[in-house]
Amino acid sequence: MKIQSRPNDLPLFGEADFSSIKTADIYTHSSPDGDAIGSSLAVLSIMSSHGIKSRVFCEGPFPKKYSFLPLDKYNTEMPEYFSDSAFFVDCGDIKRVGNTFSDVLDSYQLKINIDHHIDNKLFGDVNIVDPCASSTAELIAGIVGTNNIDIQTAEYLYVGILSDTYGFSTSSVSSKTFMIASTLIDKGINSNRIWKEVFRLPSDTLLFYAEVLRTSETEKDVIYCKVTKELMEDFSVSEEDTEGLANYLLQLKDIDTVVLLRERNGSTRLSFRSSGNKDVGALSRKFGGGGHKLASGAVIEKDLVSALSIVKKSLTI
Numbered sequence: 001m002k003i004q005s006r007p008n009d010l011p012l013f014g015e016a017d018f019s020s021i022k023t024a025d026i027y028t029h030s031s032p033d034g035d036a037i038g039s040s041l042a043v044l045s046i047m048s049s050h051g052i053k054s055r056v057f058c059e060g061p062f063p064k065k066y067s068f069l070p071l072d073k074y075n076t077e078m079p080e081y082f083s084d085s086a087f088f089v090d091c092g093d094i095k096r097v098g099n100t101f102s103d104v105l106d107s108y109q110l111k112i113n114i115d116h117h118i119d120n121k122l123f124g125d126v127n128i129v130d131p132c133a134s135s136t137a138e139l140i141a142g143i144v145g146t147n148n149i150d151i152q153t154a155e156y157l158y159v160g161i162l163s164d165t166y167g168f169s170t171s172s173v174s175s176k177t178f179m180i181a182s183t184l185i186d187k188g189i190n191s192n193r194i195w196k197e198v199f200r201l202p203s204d205t206l207l208f209y210a211e212v213l214r215t216s217e218t219e220k221d222v223i224y225c226k227v228t229k230e231l232m233e234d235f236s237v238s239e240e241d242t243e244g245l246a247n248y249l250l251q252l253k254d255i256d257t258v259v260l261l262r263e264r265n266g267s268t269r270l271s272f273r274s275s276g277n278k279d280v281g282a283l284s285r286k287f288g289g290g291g292h293k294l295a296s297g298a299v300i301e302k303d304l305v306s307a308l309s310i311v312k313k314s315l316t317i
């Protein structure tokens with residue numbers, strides 16, 4: 001077991017004897033993004049390579065674009081028995097694992113929480129949490145080191161870093177991010193192929209984005225984008241297909257904040273993105289959500305029109 005050290009600048013809460021781990025269950029959040037998938041697959045292969053019998057769990061749904069990764073490794077149902085330890089990766093809150101695994105935390109002797117969300121609830125026996133890390137994948141690579149990992153694990157970690165930093169473009173990117181990415185590339189991964197898998201869009205997705213943009217509302221440097229169920233039906237896109245939309249719209253010139261509202265049955269899912277000036281993590285916490293300063297989300301138990309006016313009010317205060 002190699003996860004025993006930590007970066008010097010982050011607190012390690014609690015104590016755990018890692019050498020006692022014989023079996024491990026690895027969880028990541030529902031509606032996983034590239035960091036959740038890359039980080040959990042990386043922990044799975046690192047554990048397995050140390051002879052620890054490991055399984056990986058995620059409720060899904062999985063974005064189609066990550067089908068180039070071995071998504072068939074994921075267990076999507078509650079386990080019938082529990083391993084002696086559980087890793088939770090990229091989850092700021094245990095609730096992020098989703099309803100399928102809602103009671104899972106109490107089933108393990110040892111809970112290890114590895115994450116980079118600033119509002120992490122420190123729910124583990126061991127909490128390896130560094131809000132300065134660009135991604136959970138960067139944090140894992142920094143802790144485990146890249147010397148003893150194989151090319152497959154390097155690819156998983158690179159996917160996590162690349163996707164969570166939107167191609168090394170966020171303010172969370174540091175020289176350490178590039179150093180780690182560089183050592184992963186030295187393992188022999190094909191960074192160009194991975195970039196294409198993560199960022200290239202099918203034309204029907206771009207047409208959907210265009211329609212969302214056409215029906216959006218802009219107030220100063222804030223853009224409000226409404227994704228109705230009707231629109232998703234018209235373009236045959238699912239909620240997980242809309243995941244990349246808010247990030248994509250951050251590329252708009254003169255826009256500092258993206259507010260994406262997605263219509264659900266009786267509620268509205270909010271995604272916030274900021275290019276730097278606004279703390280959208282604080283904003284989403286007003287609505288019971290969570291996330292980072294620059295990327296966050298929440299759910300409002302109101303229809304889309306009411307949710308829109310609530311968010312507008314709170315942004316103009």
Ligand SMILES: [Mn+2]
Nearest residue numbers: 035090136164
């Ligand atoms: Mn992440």
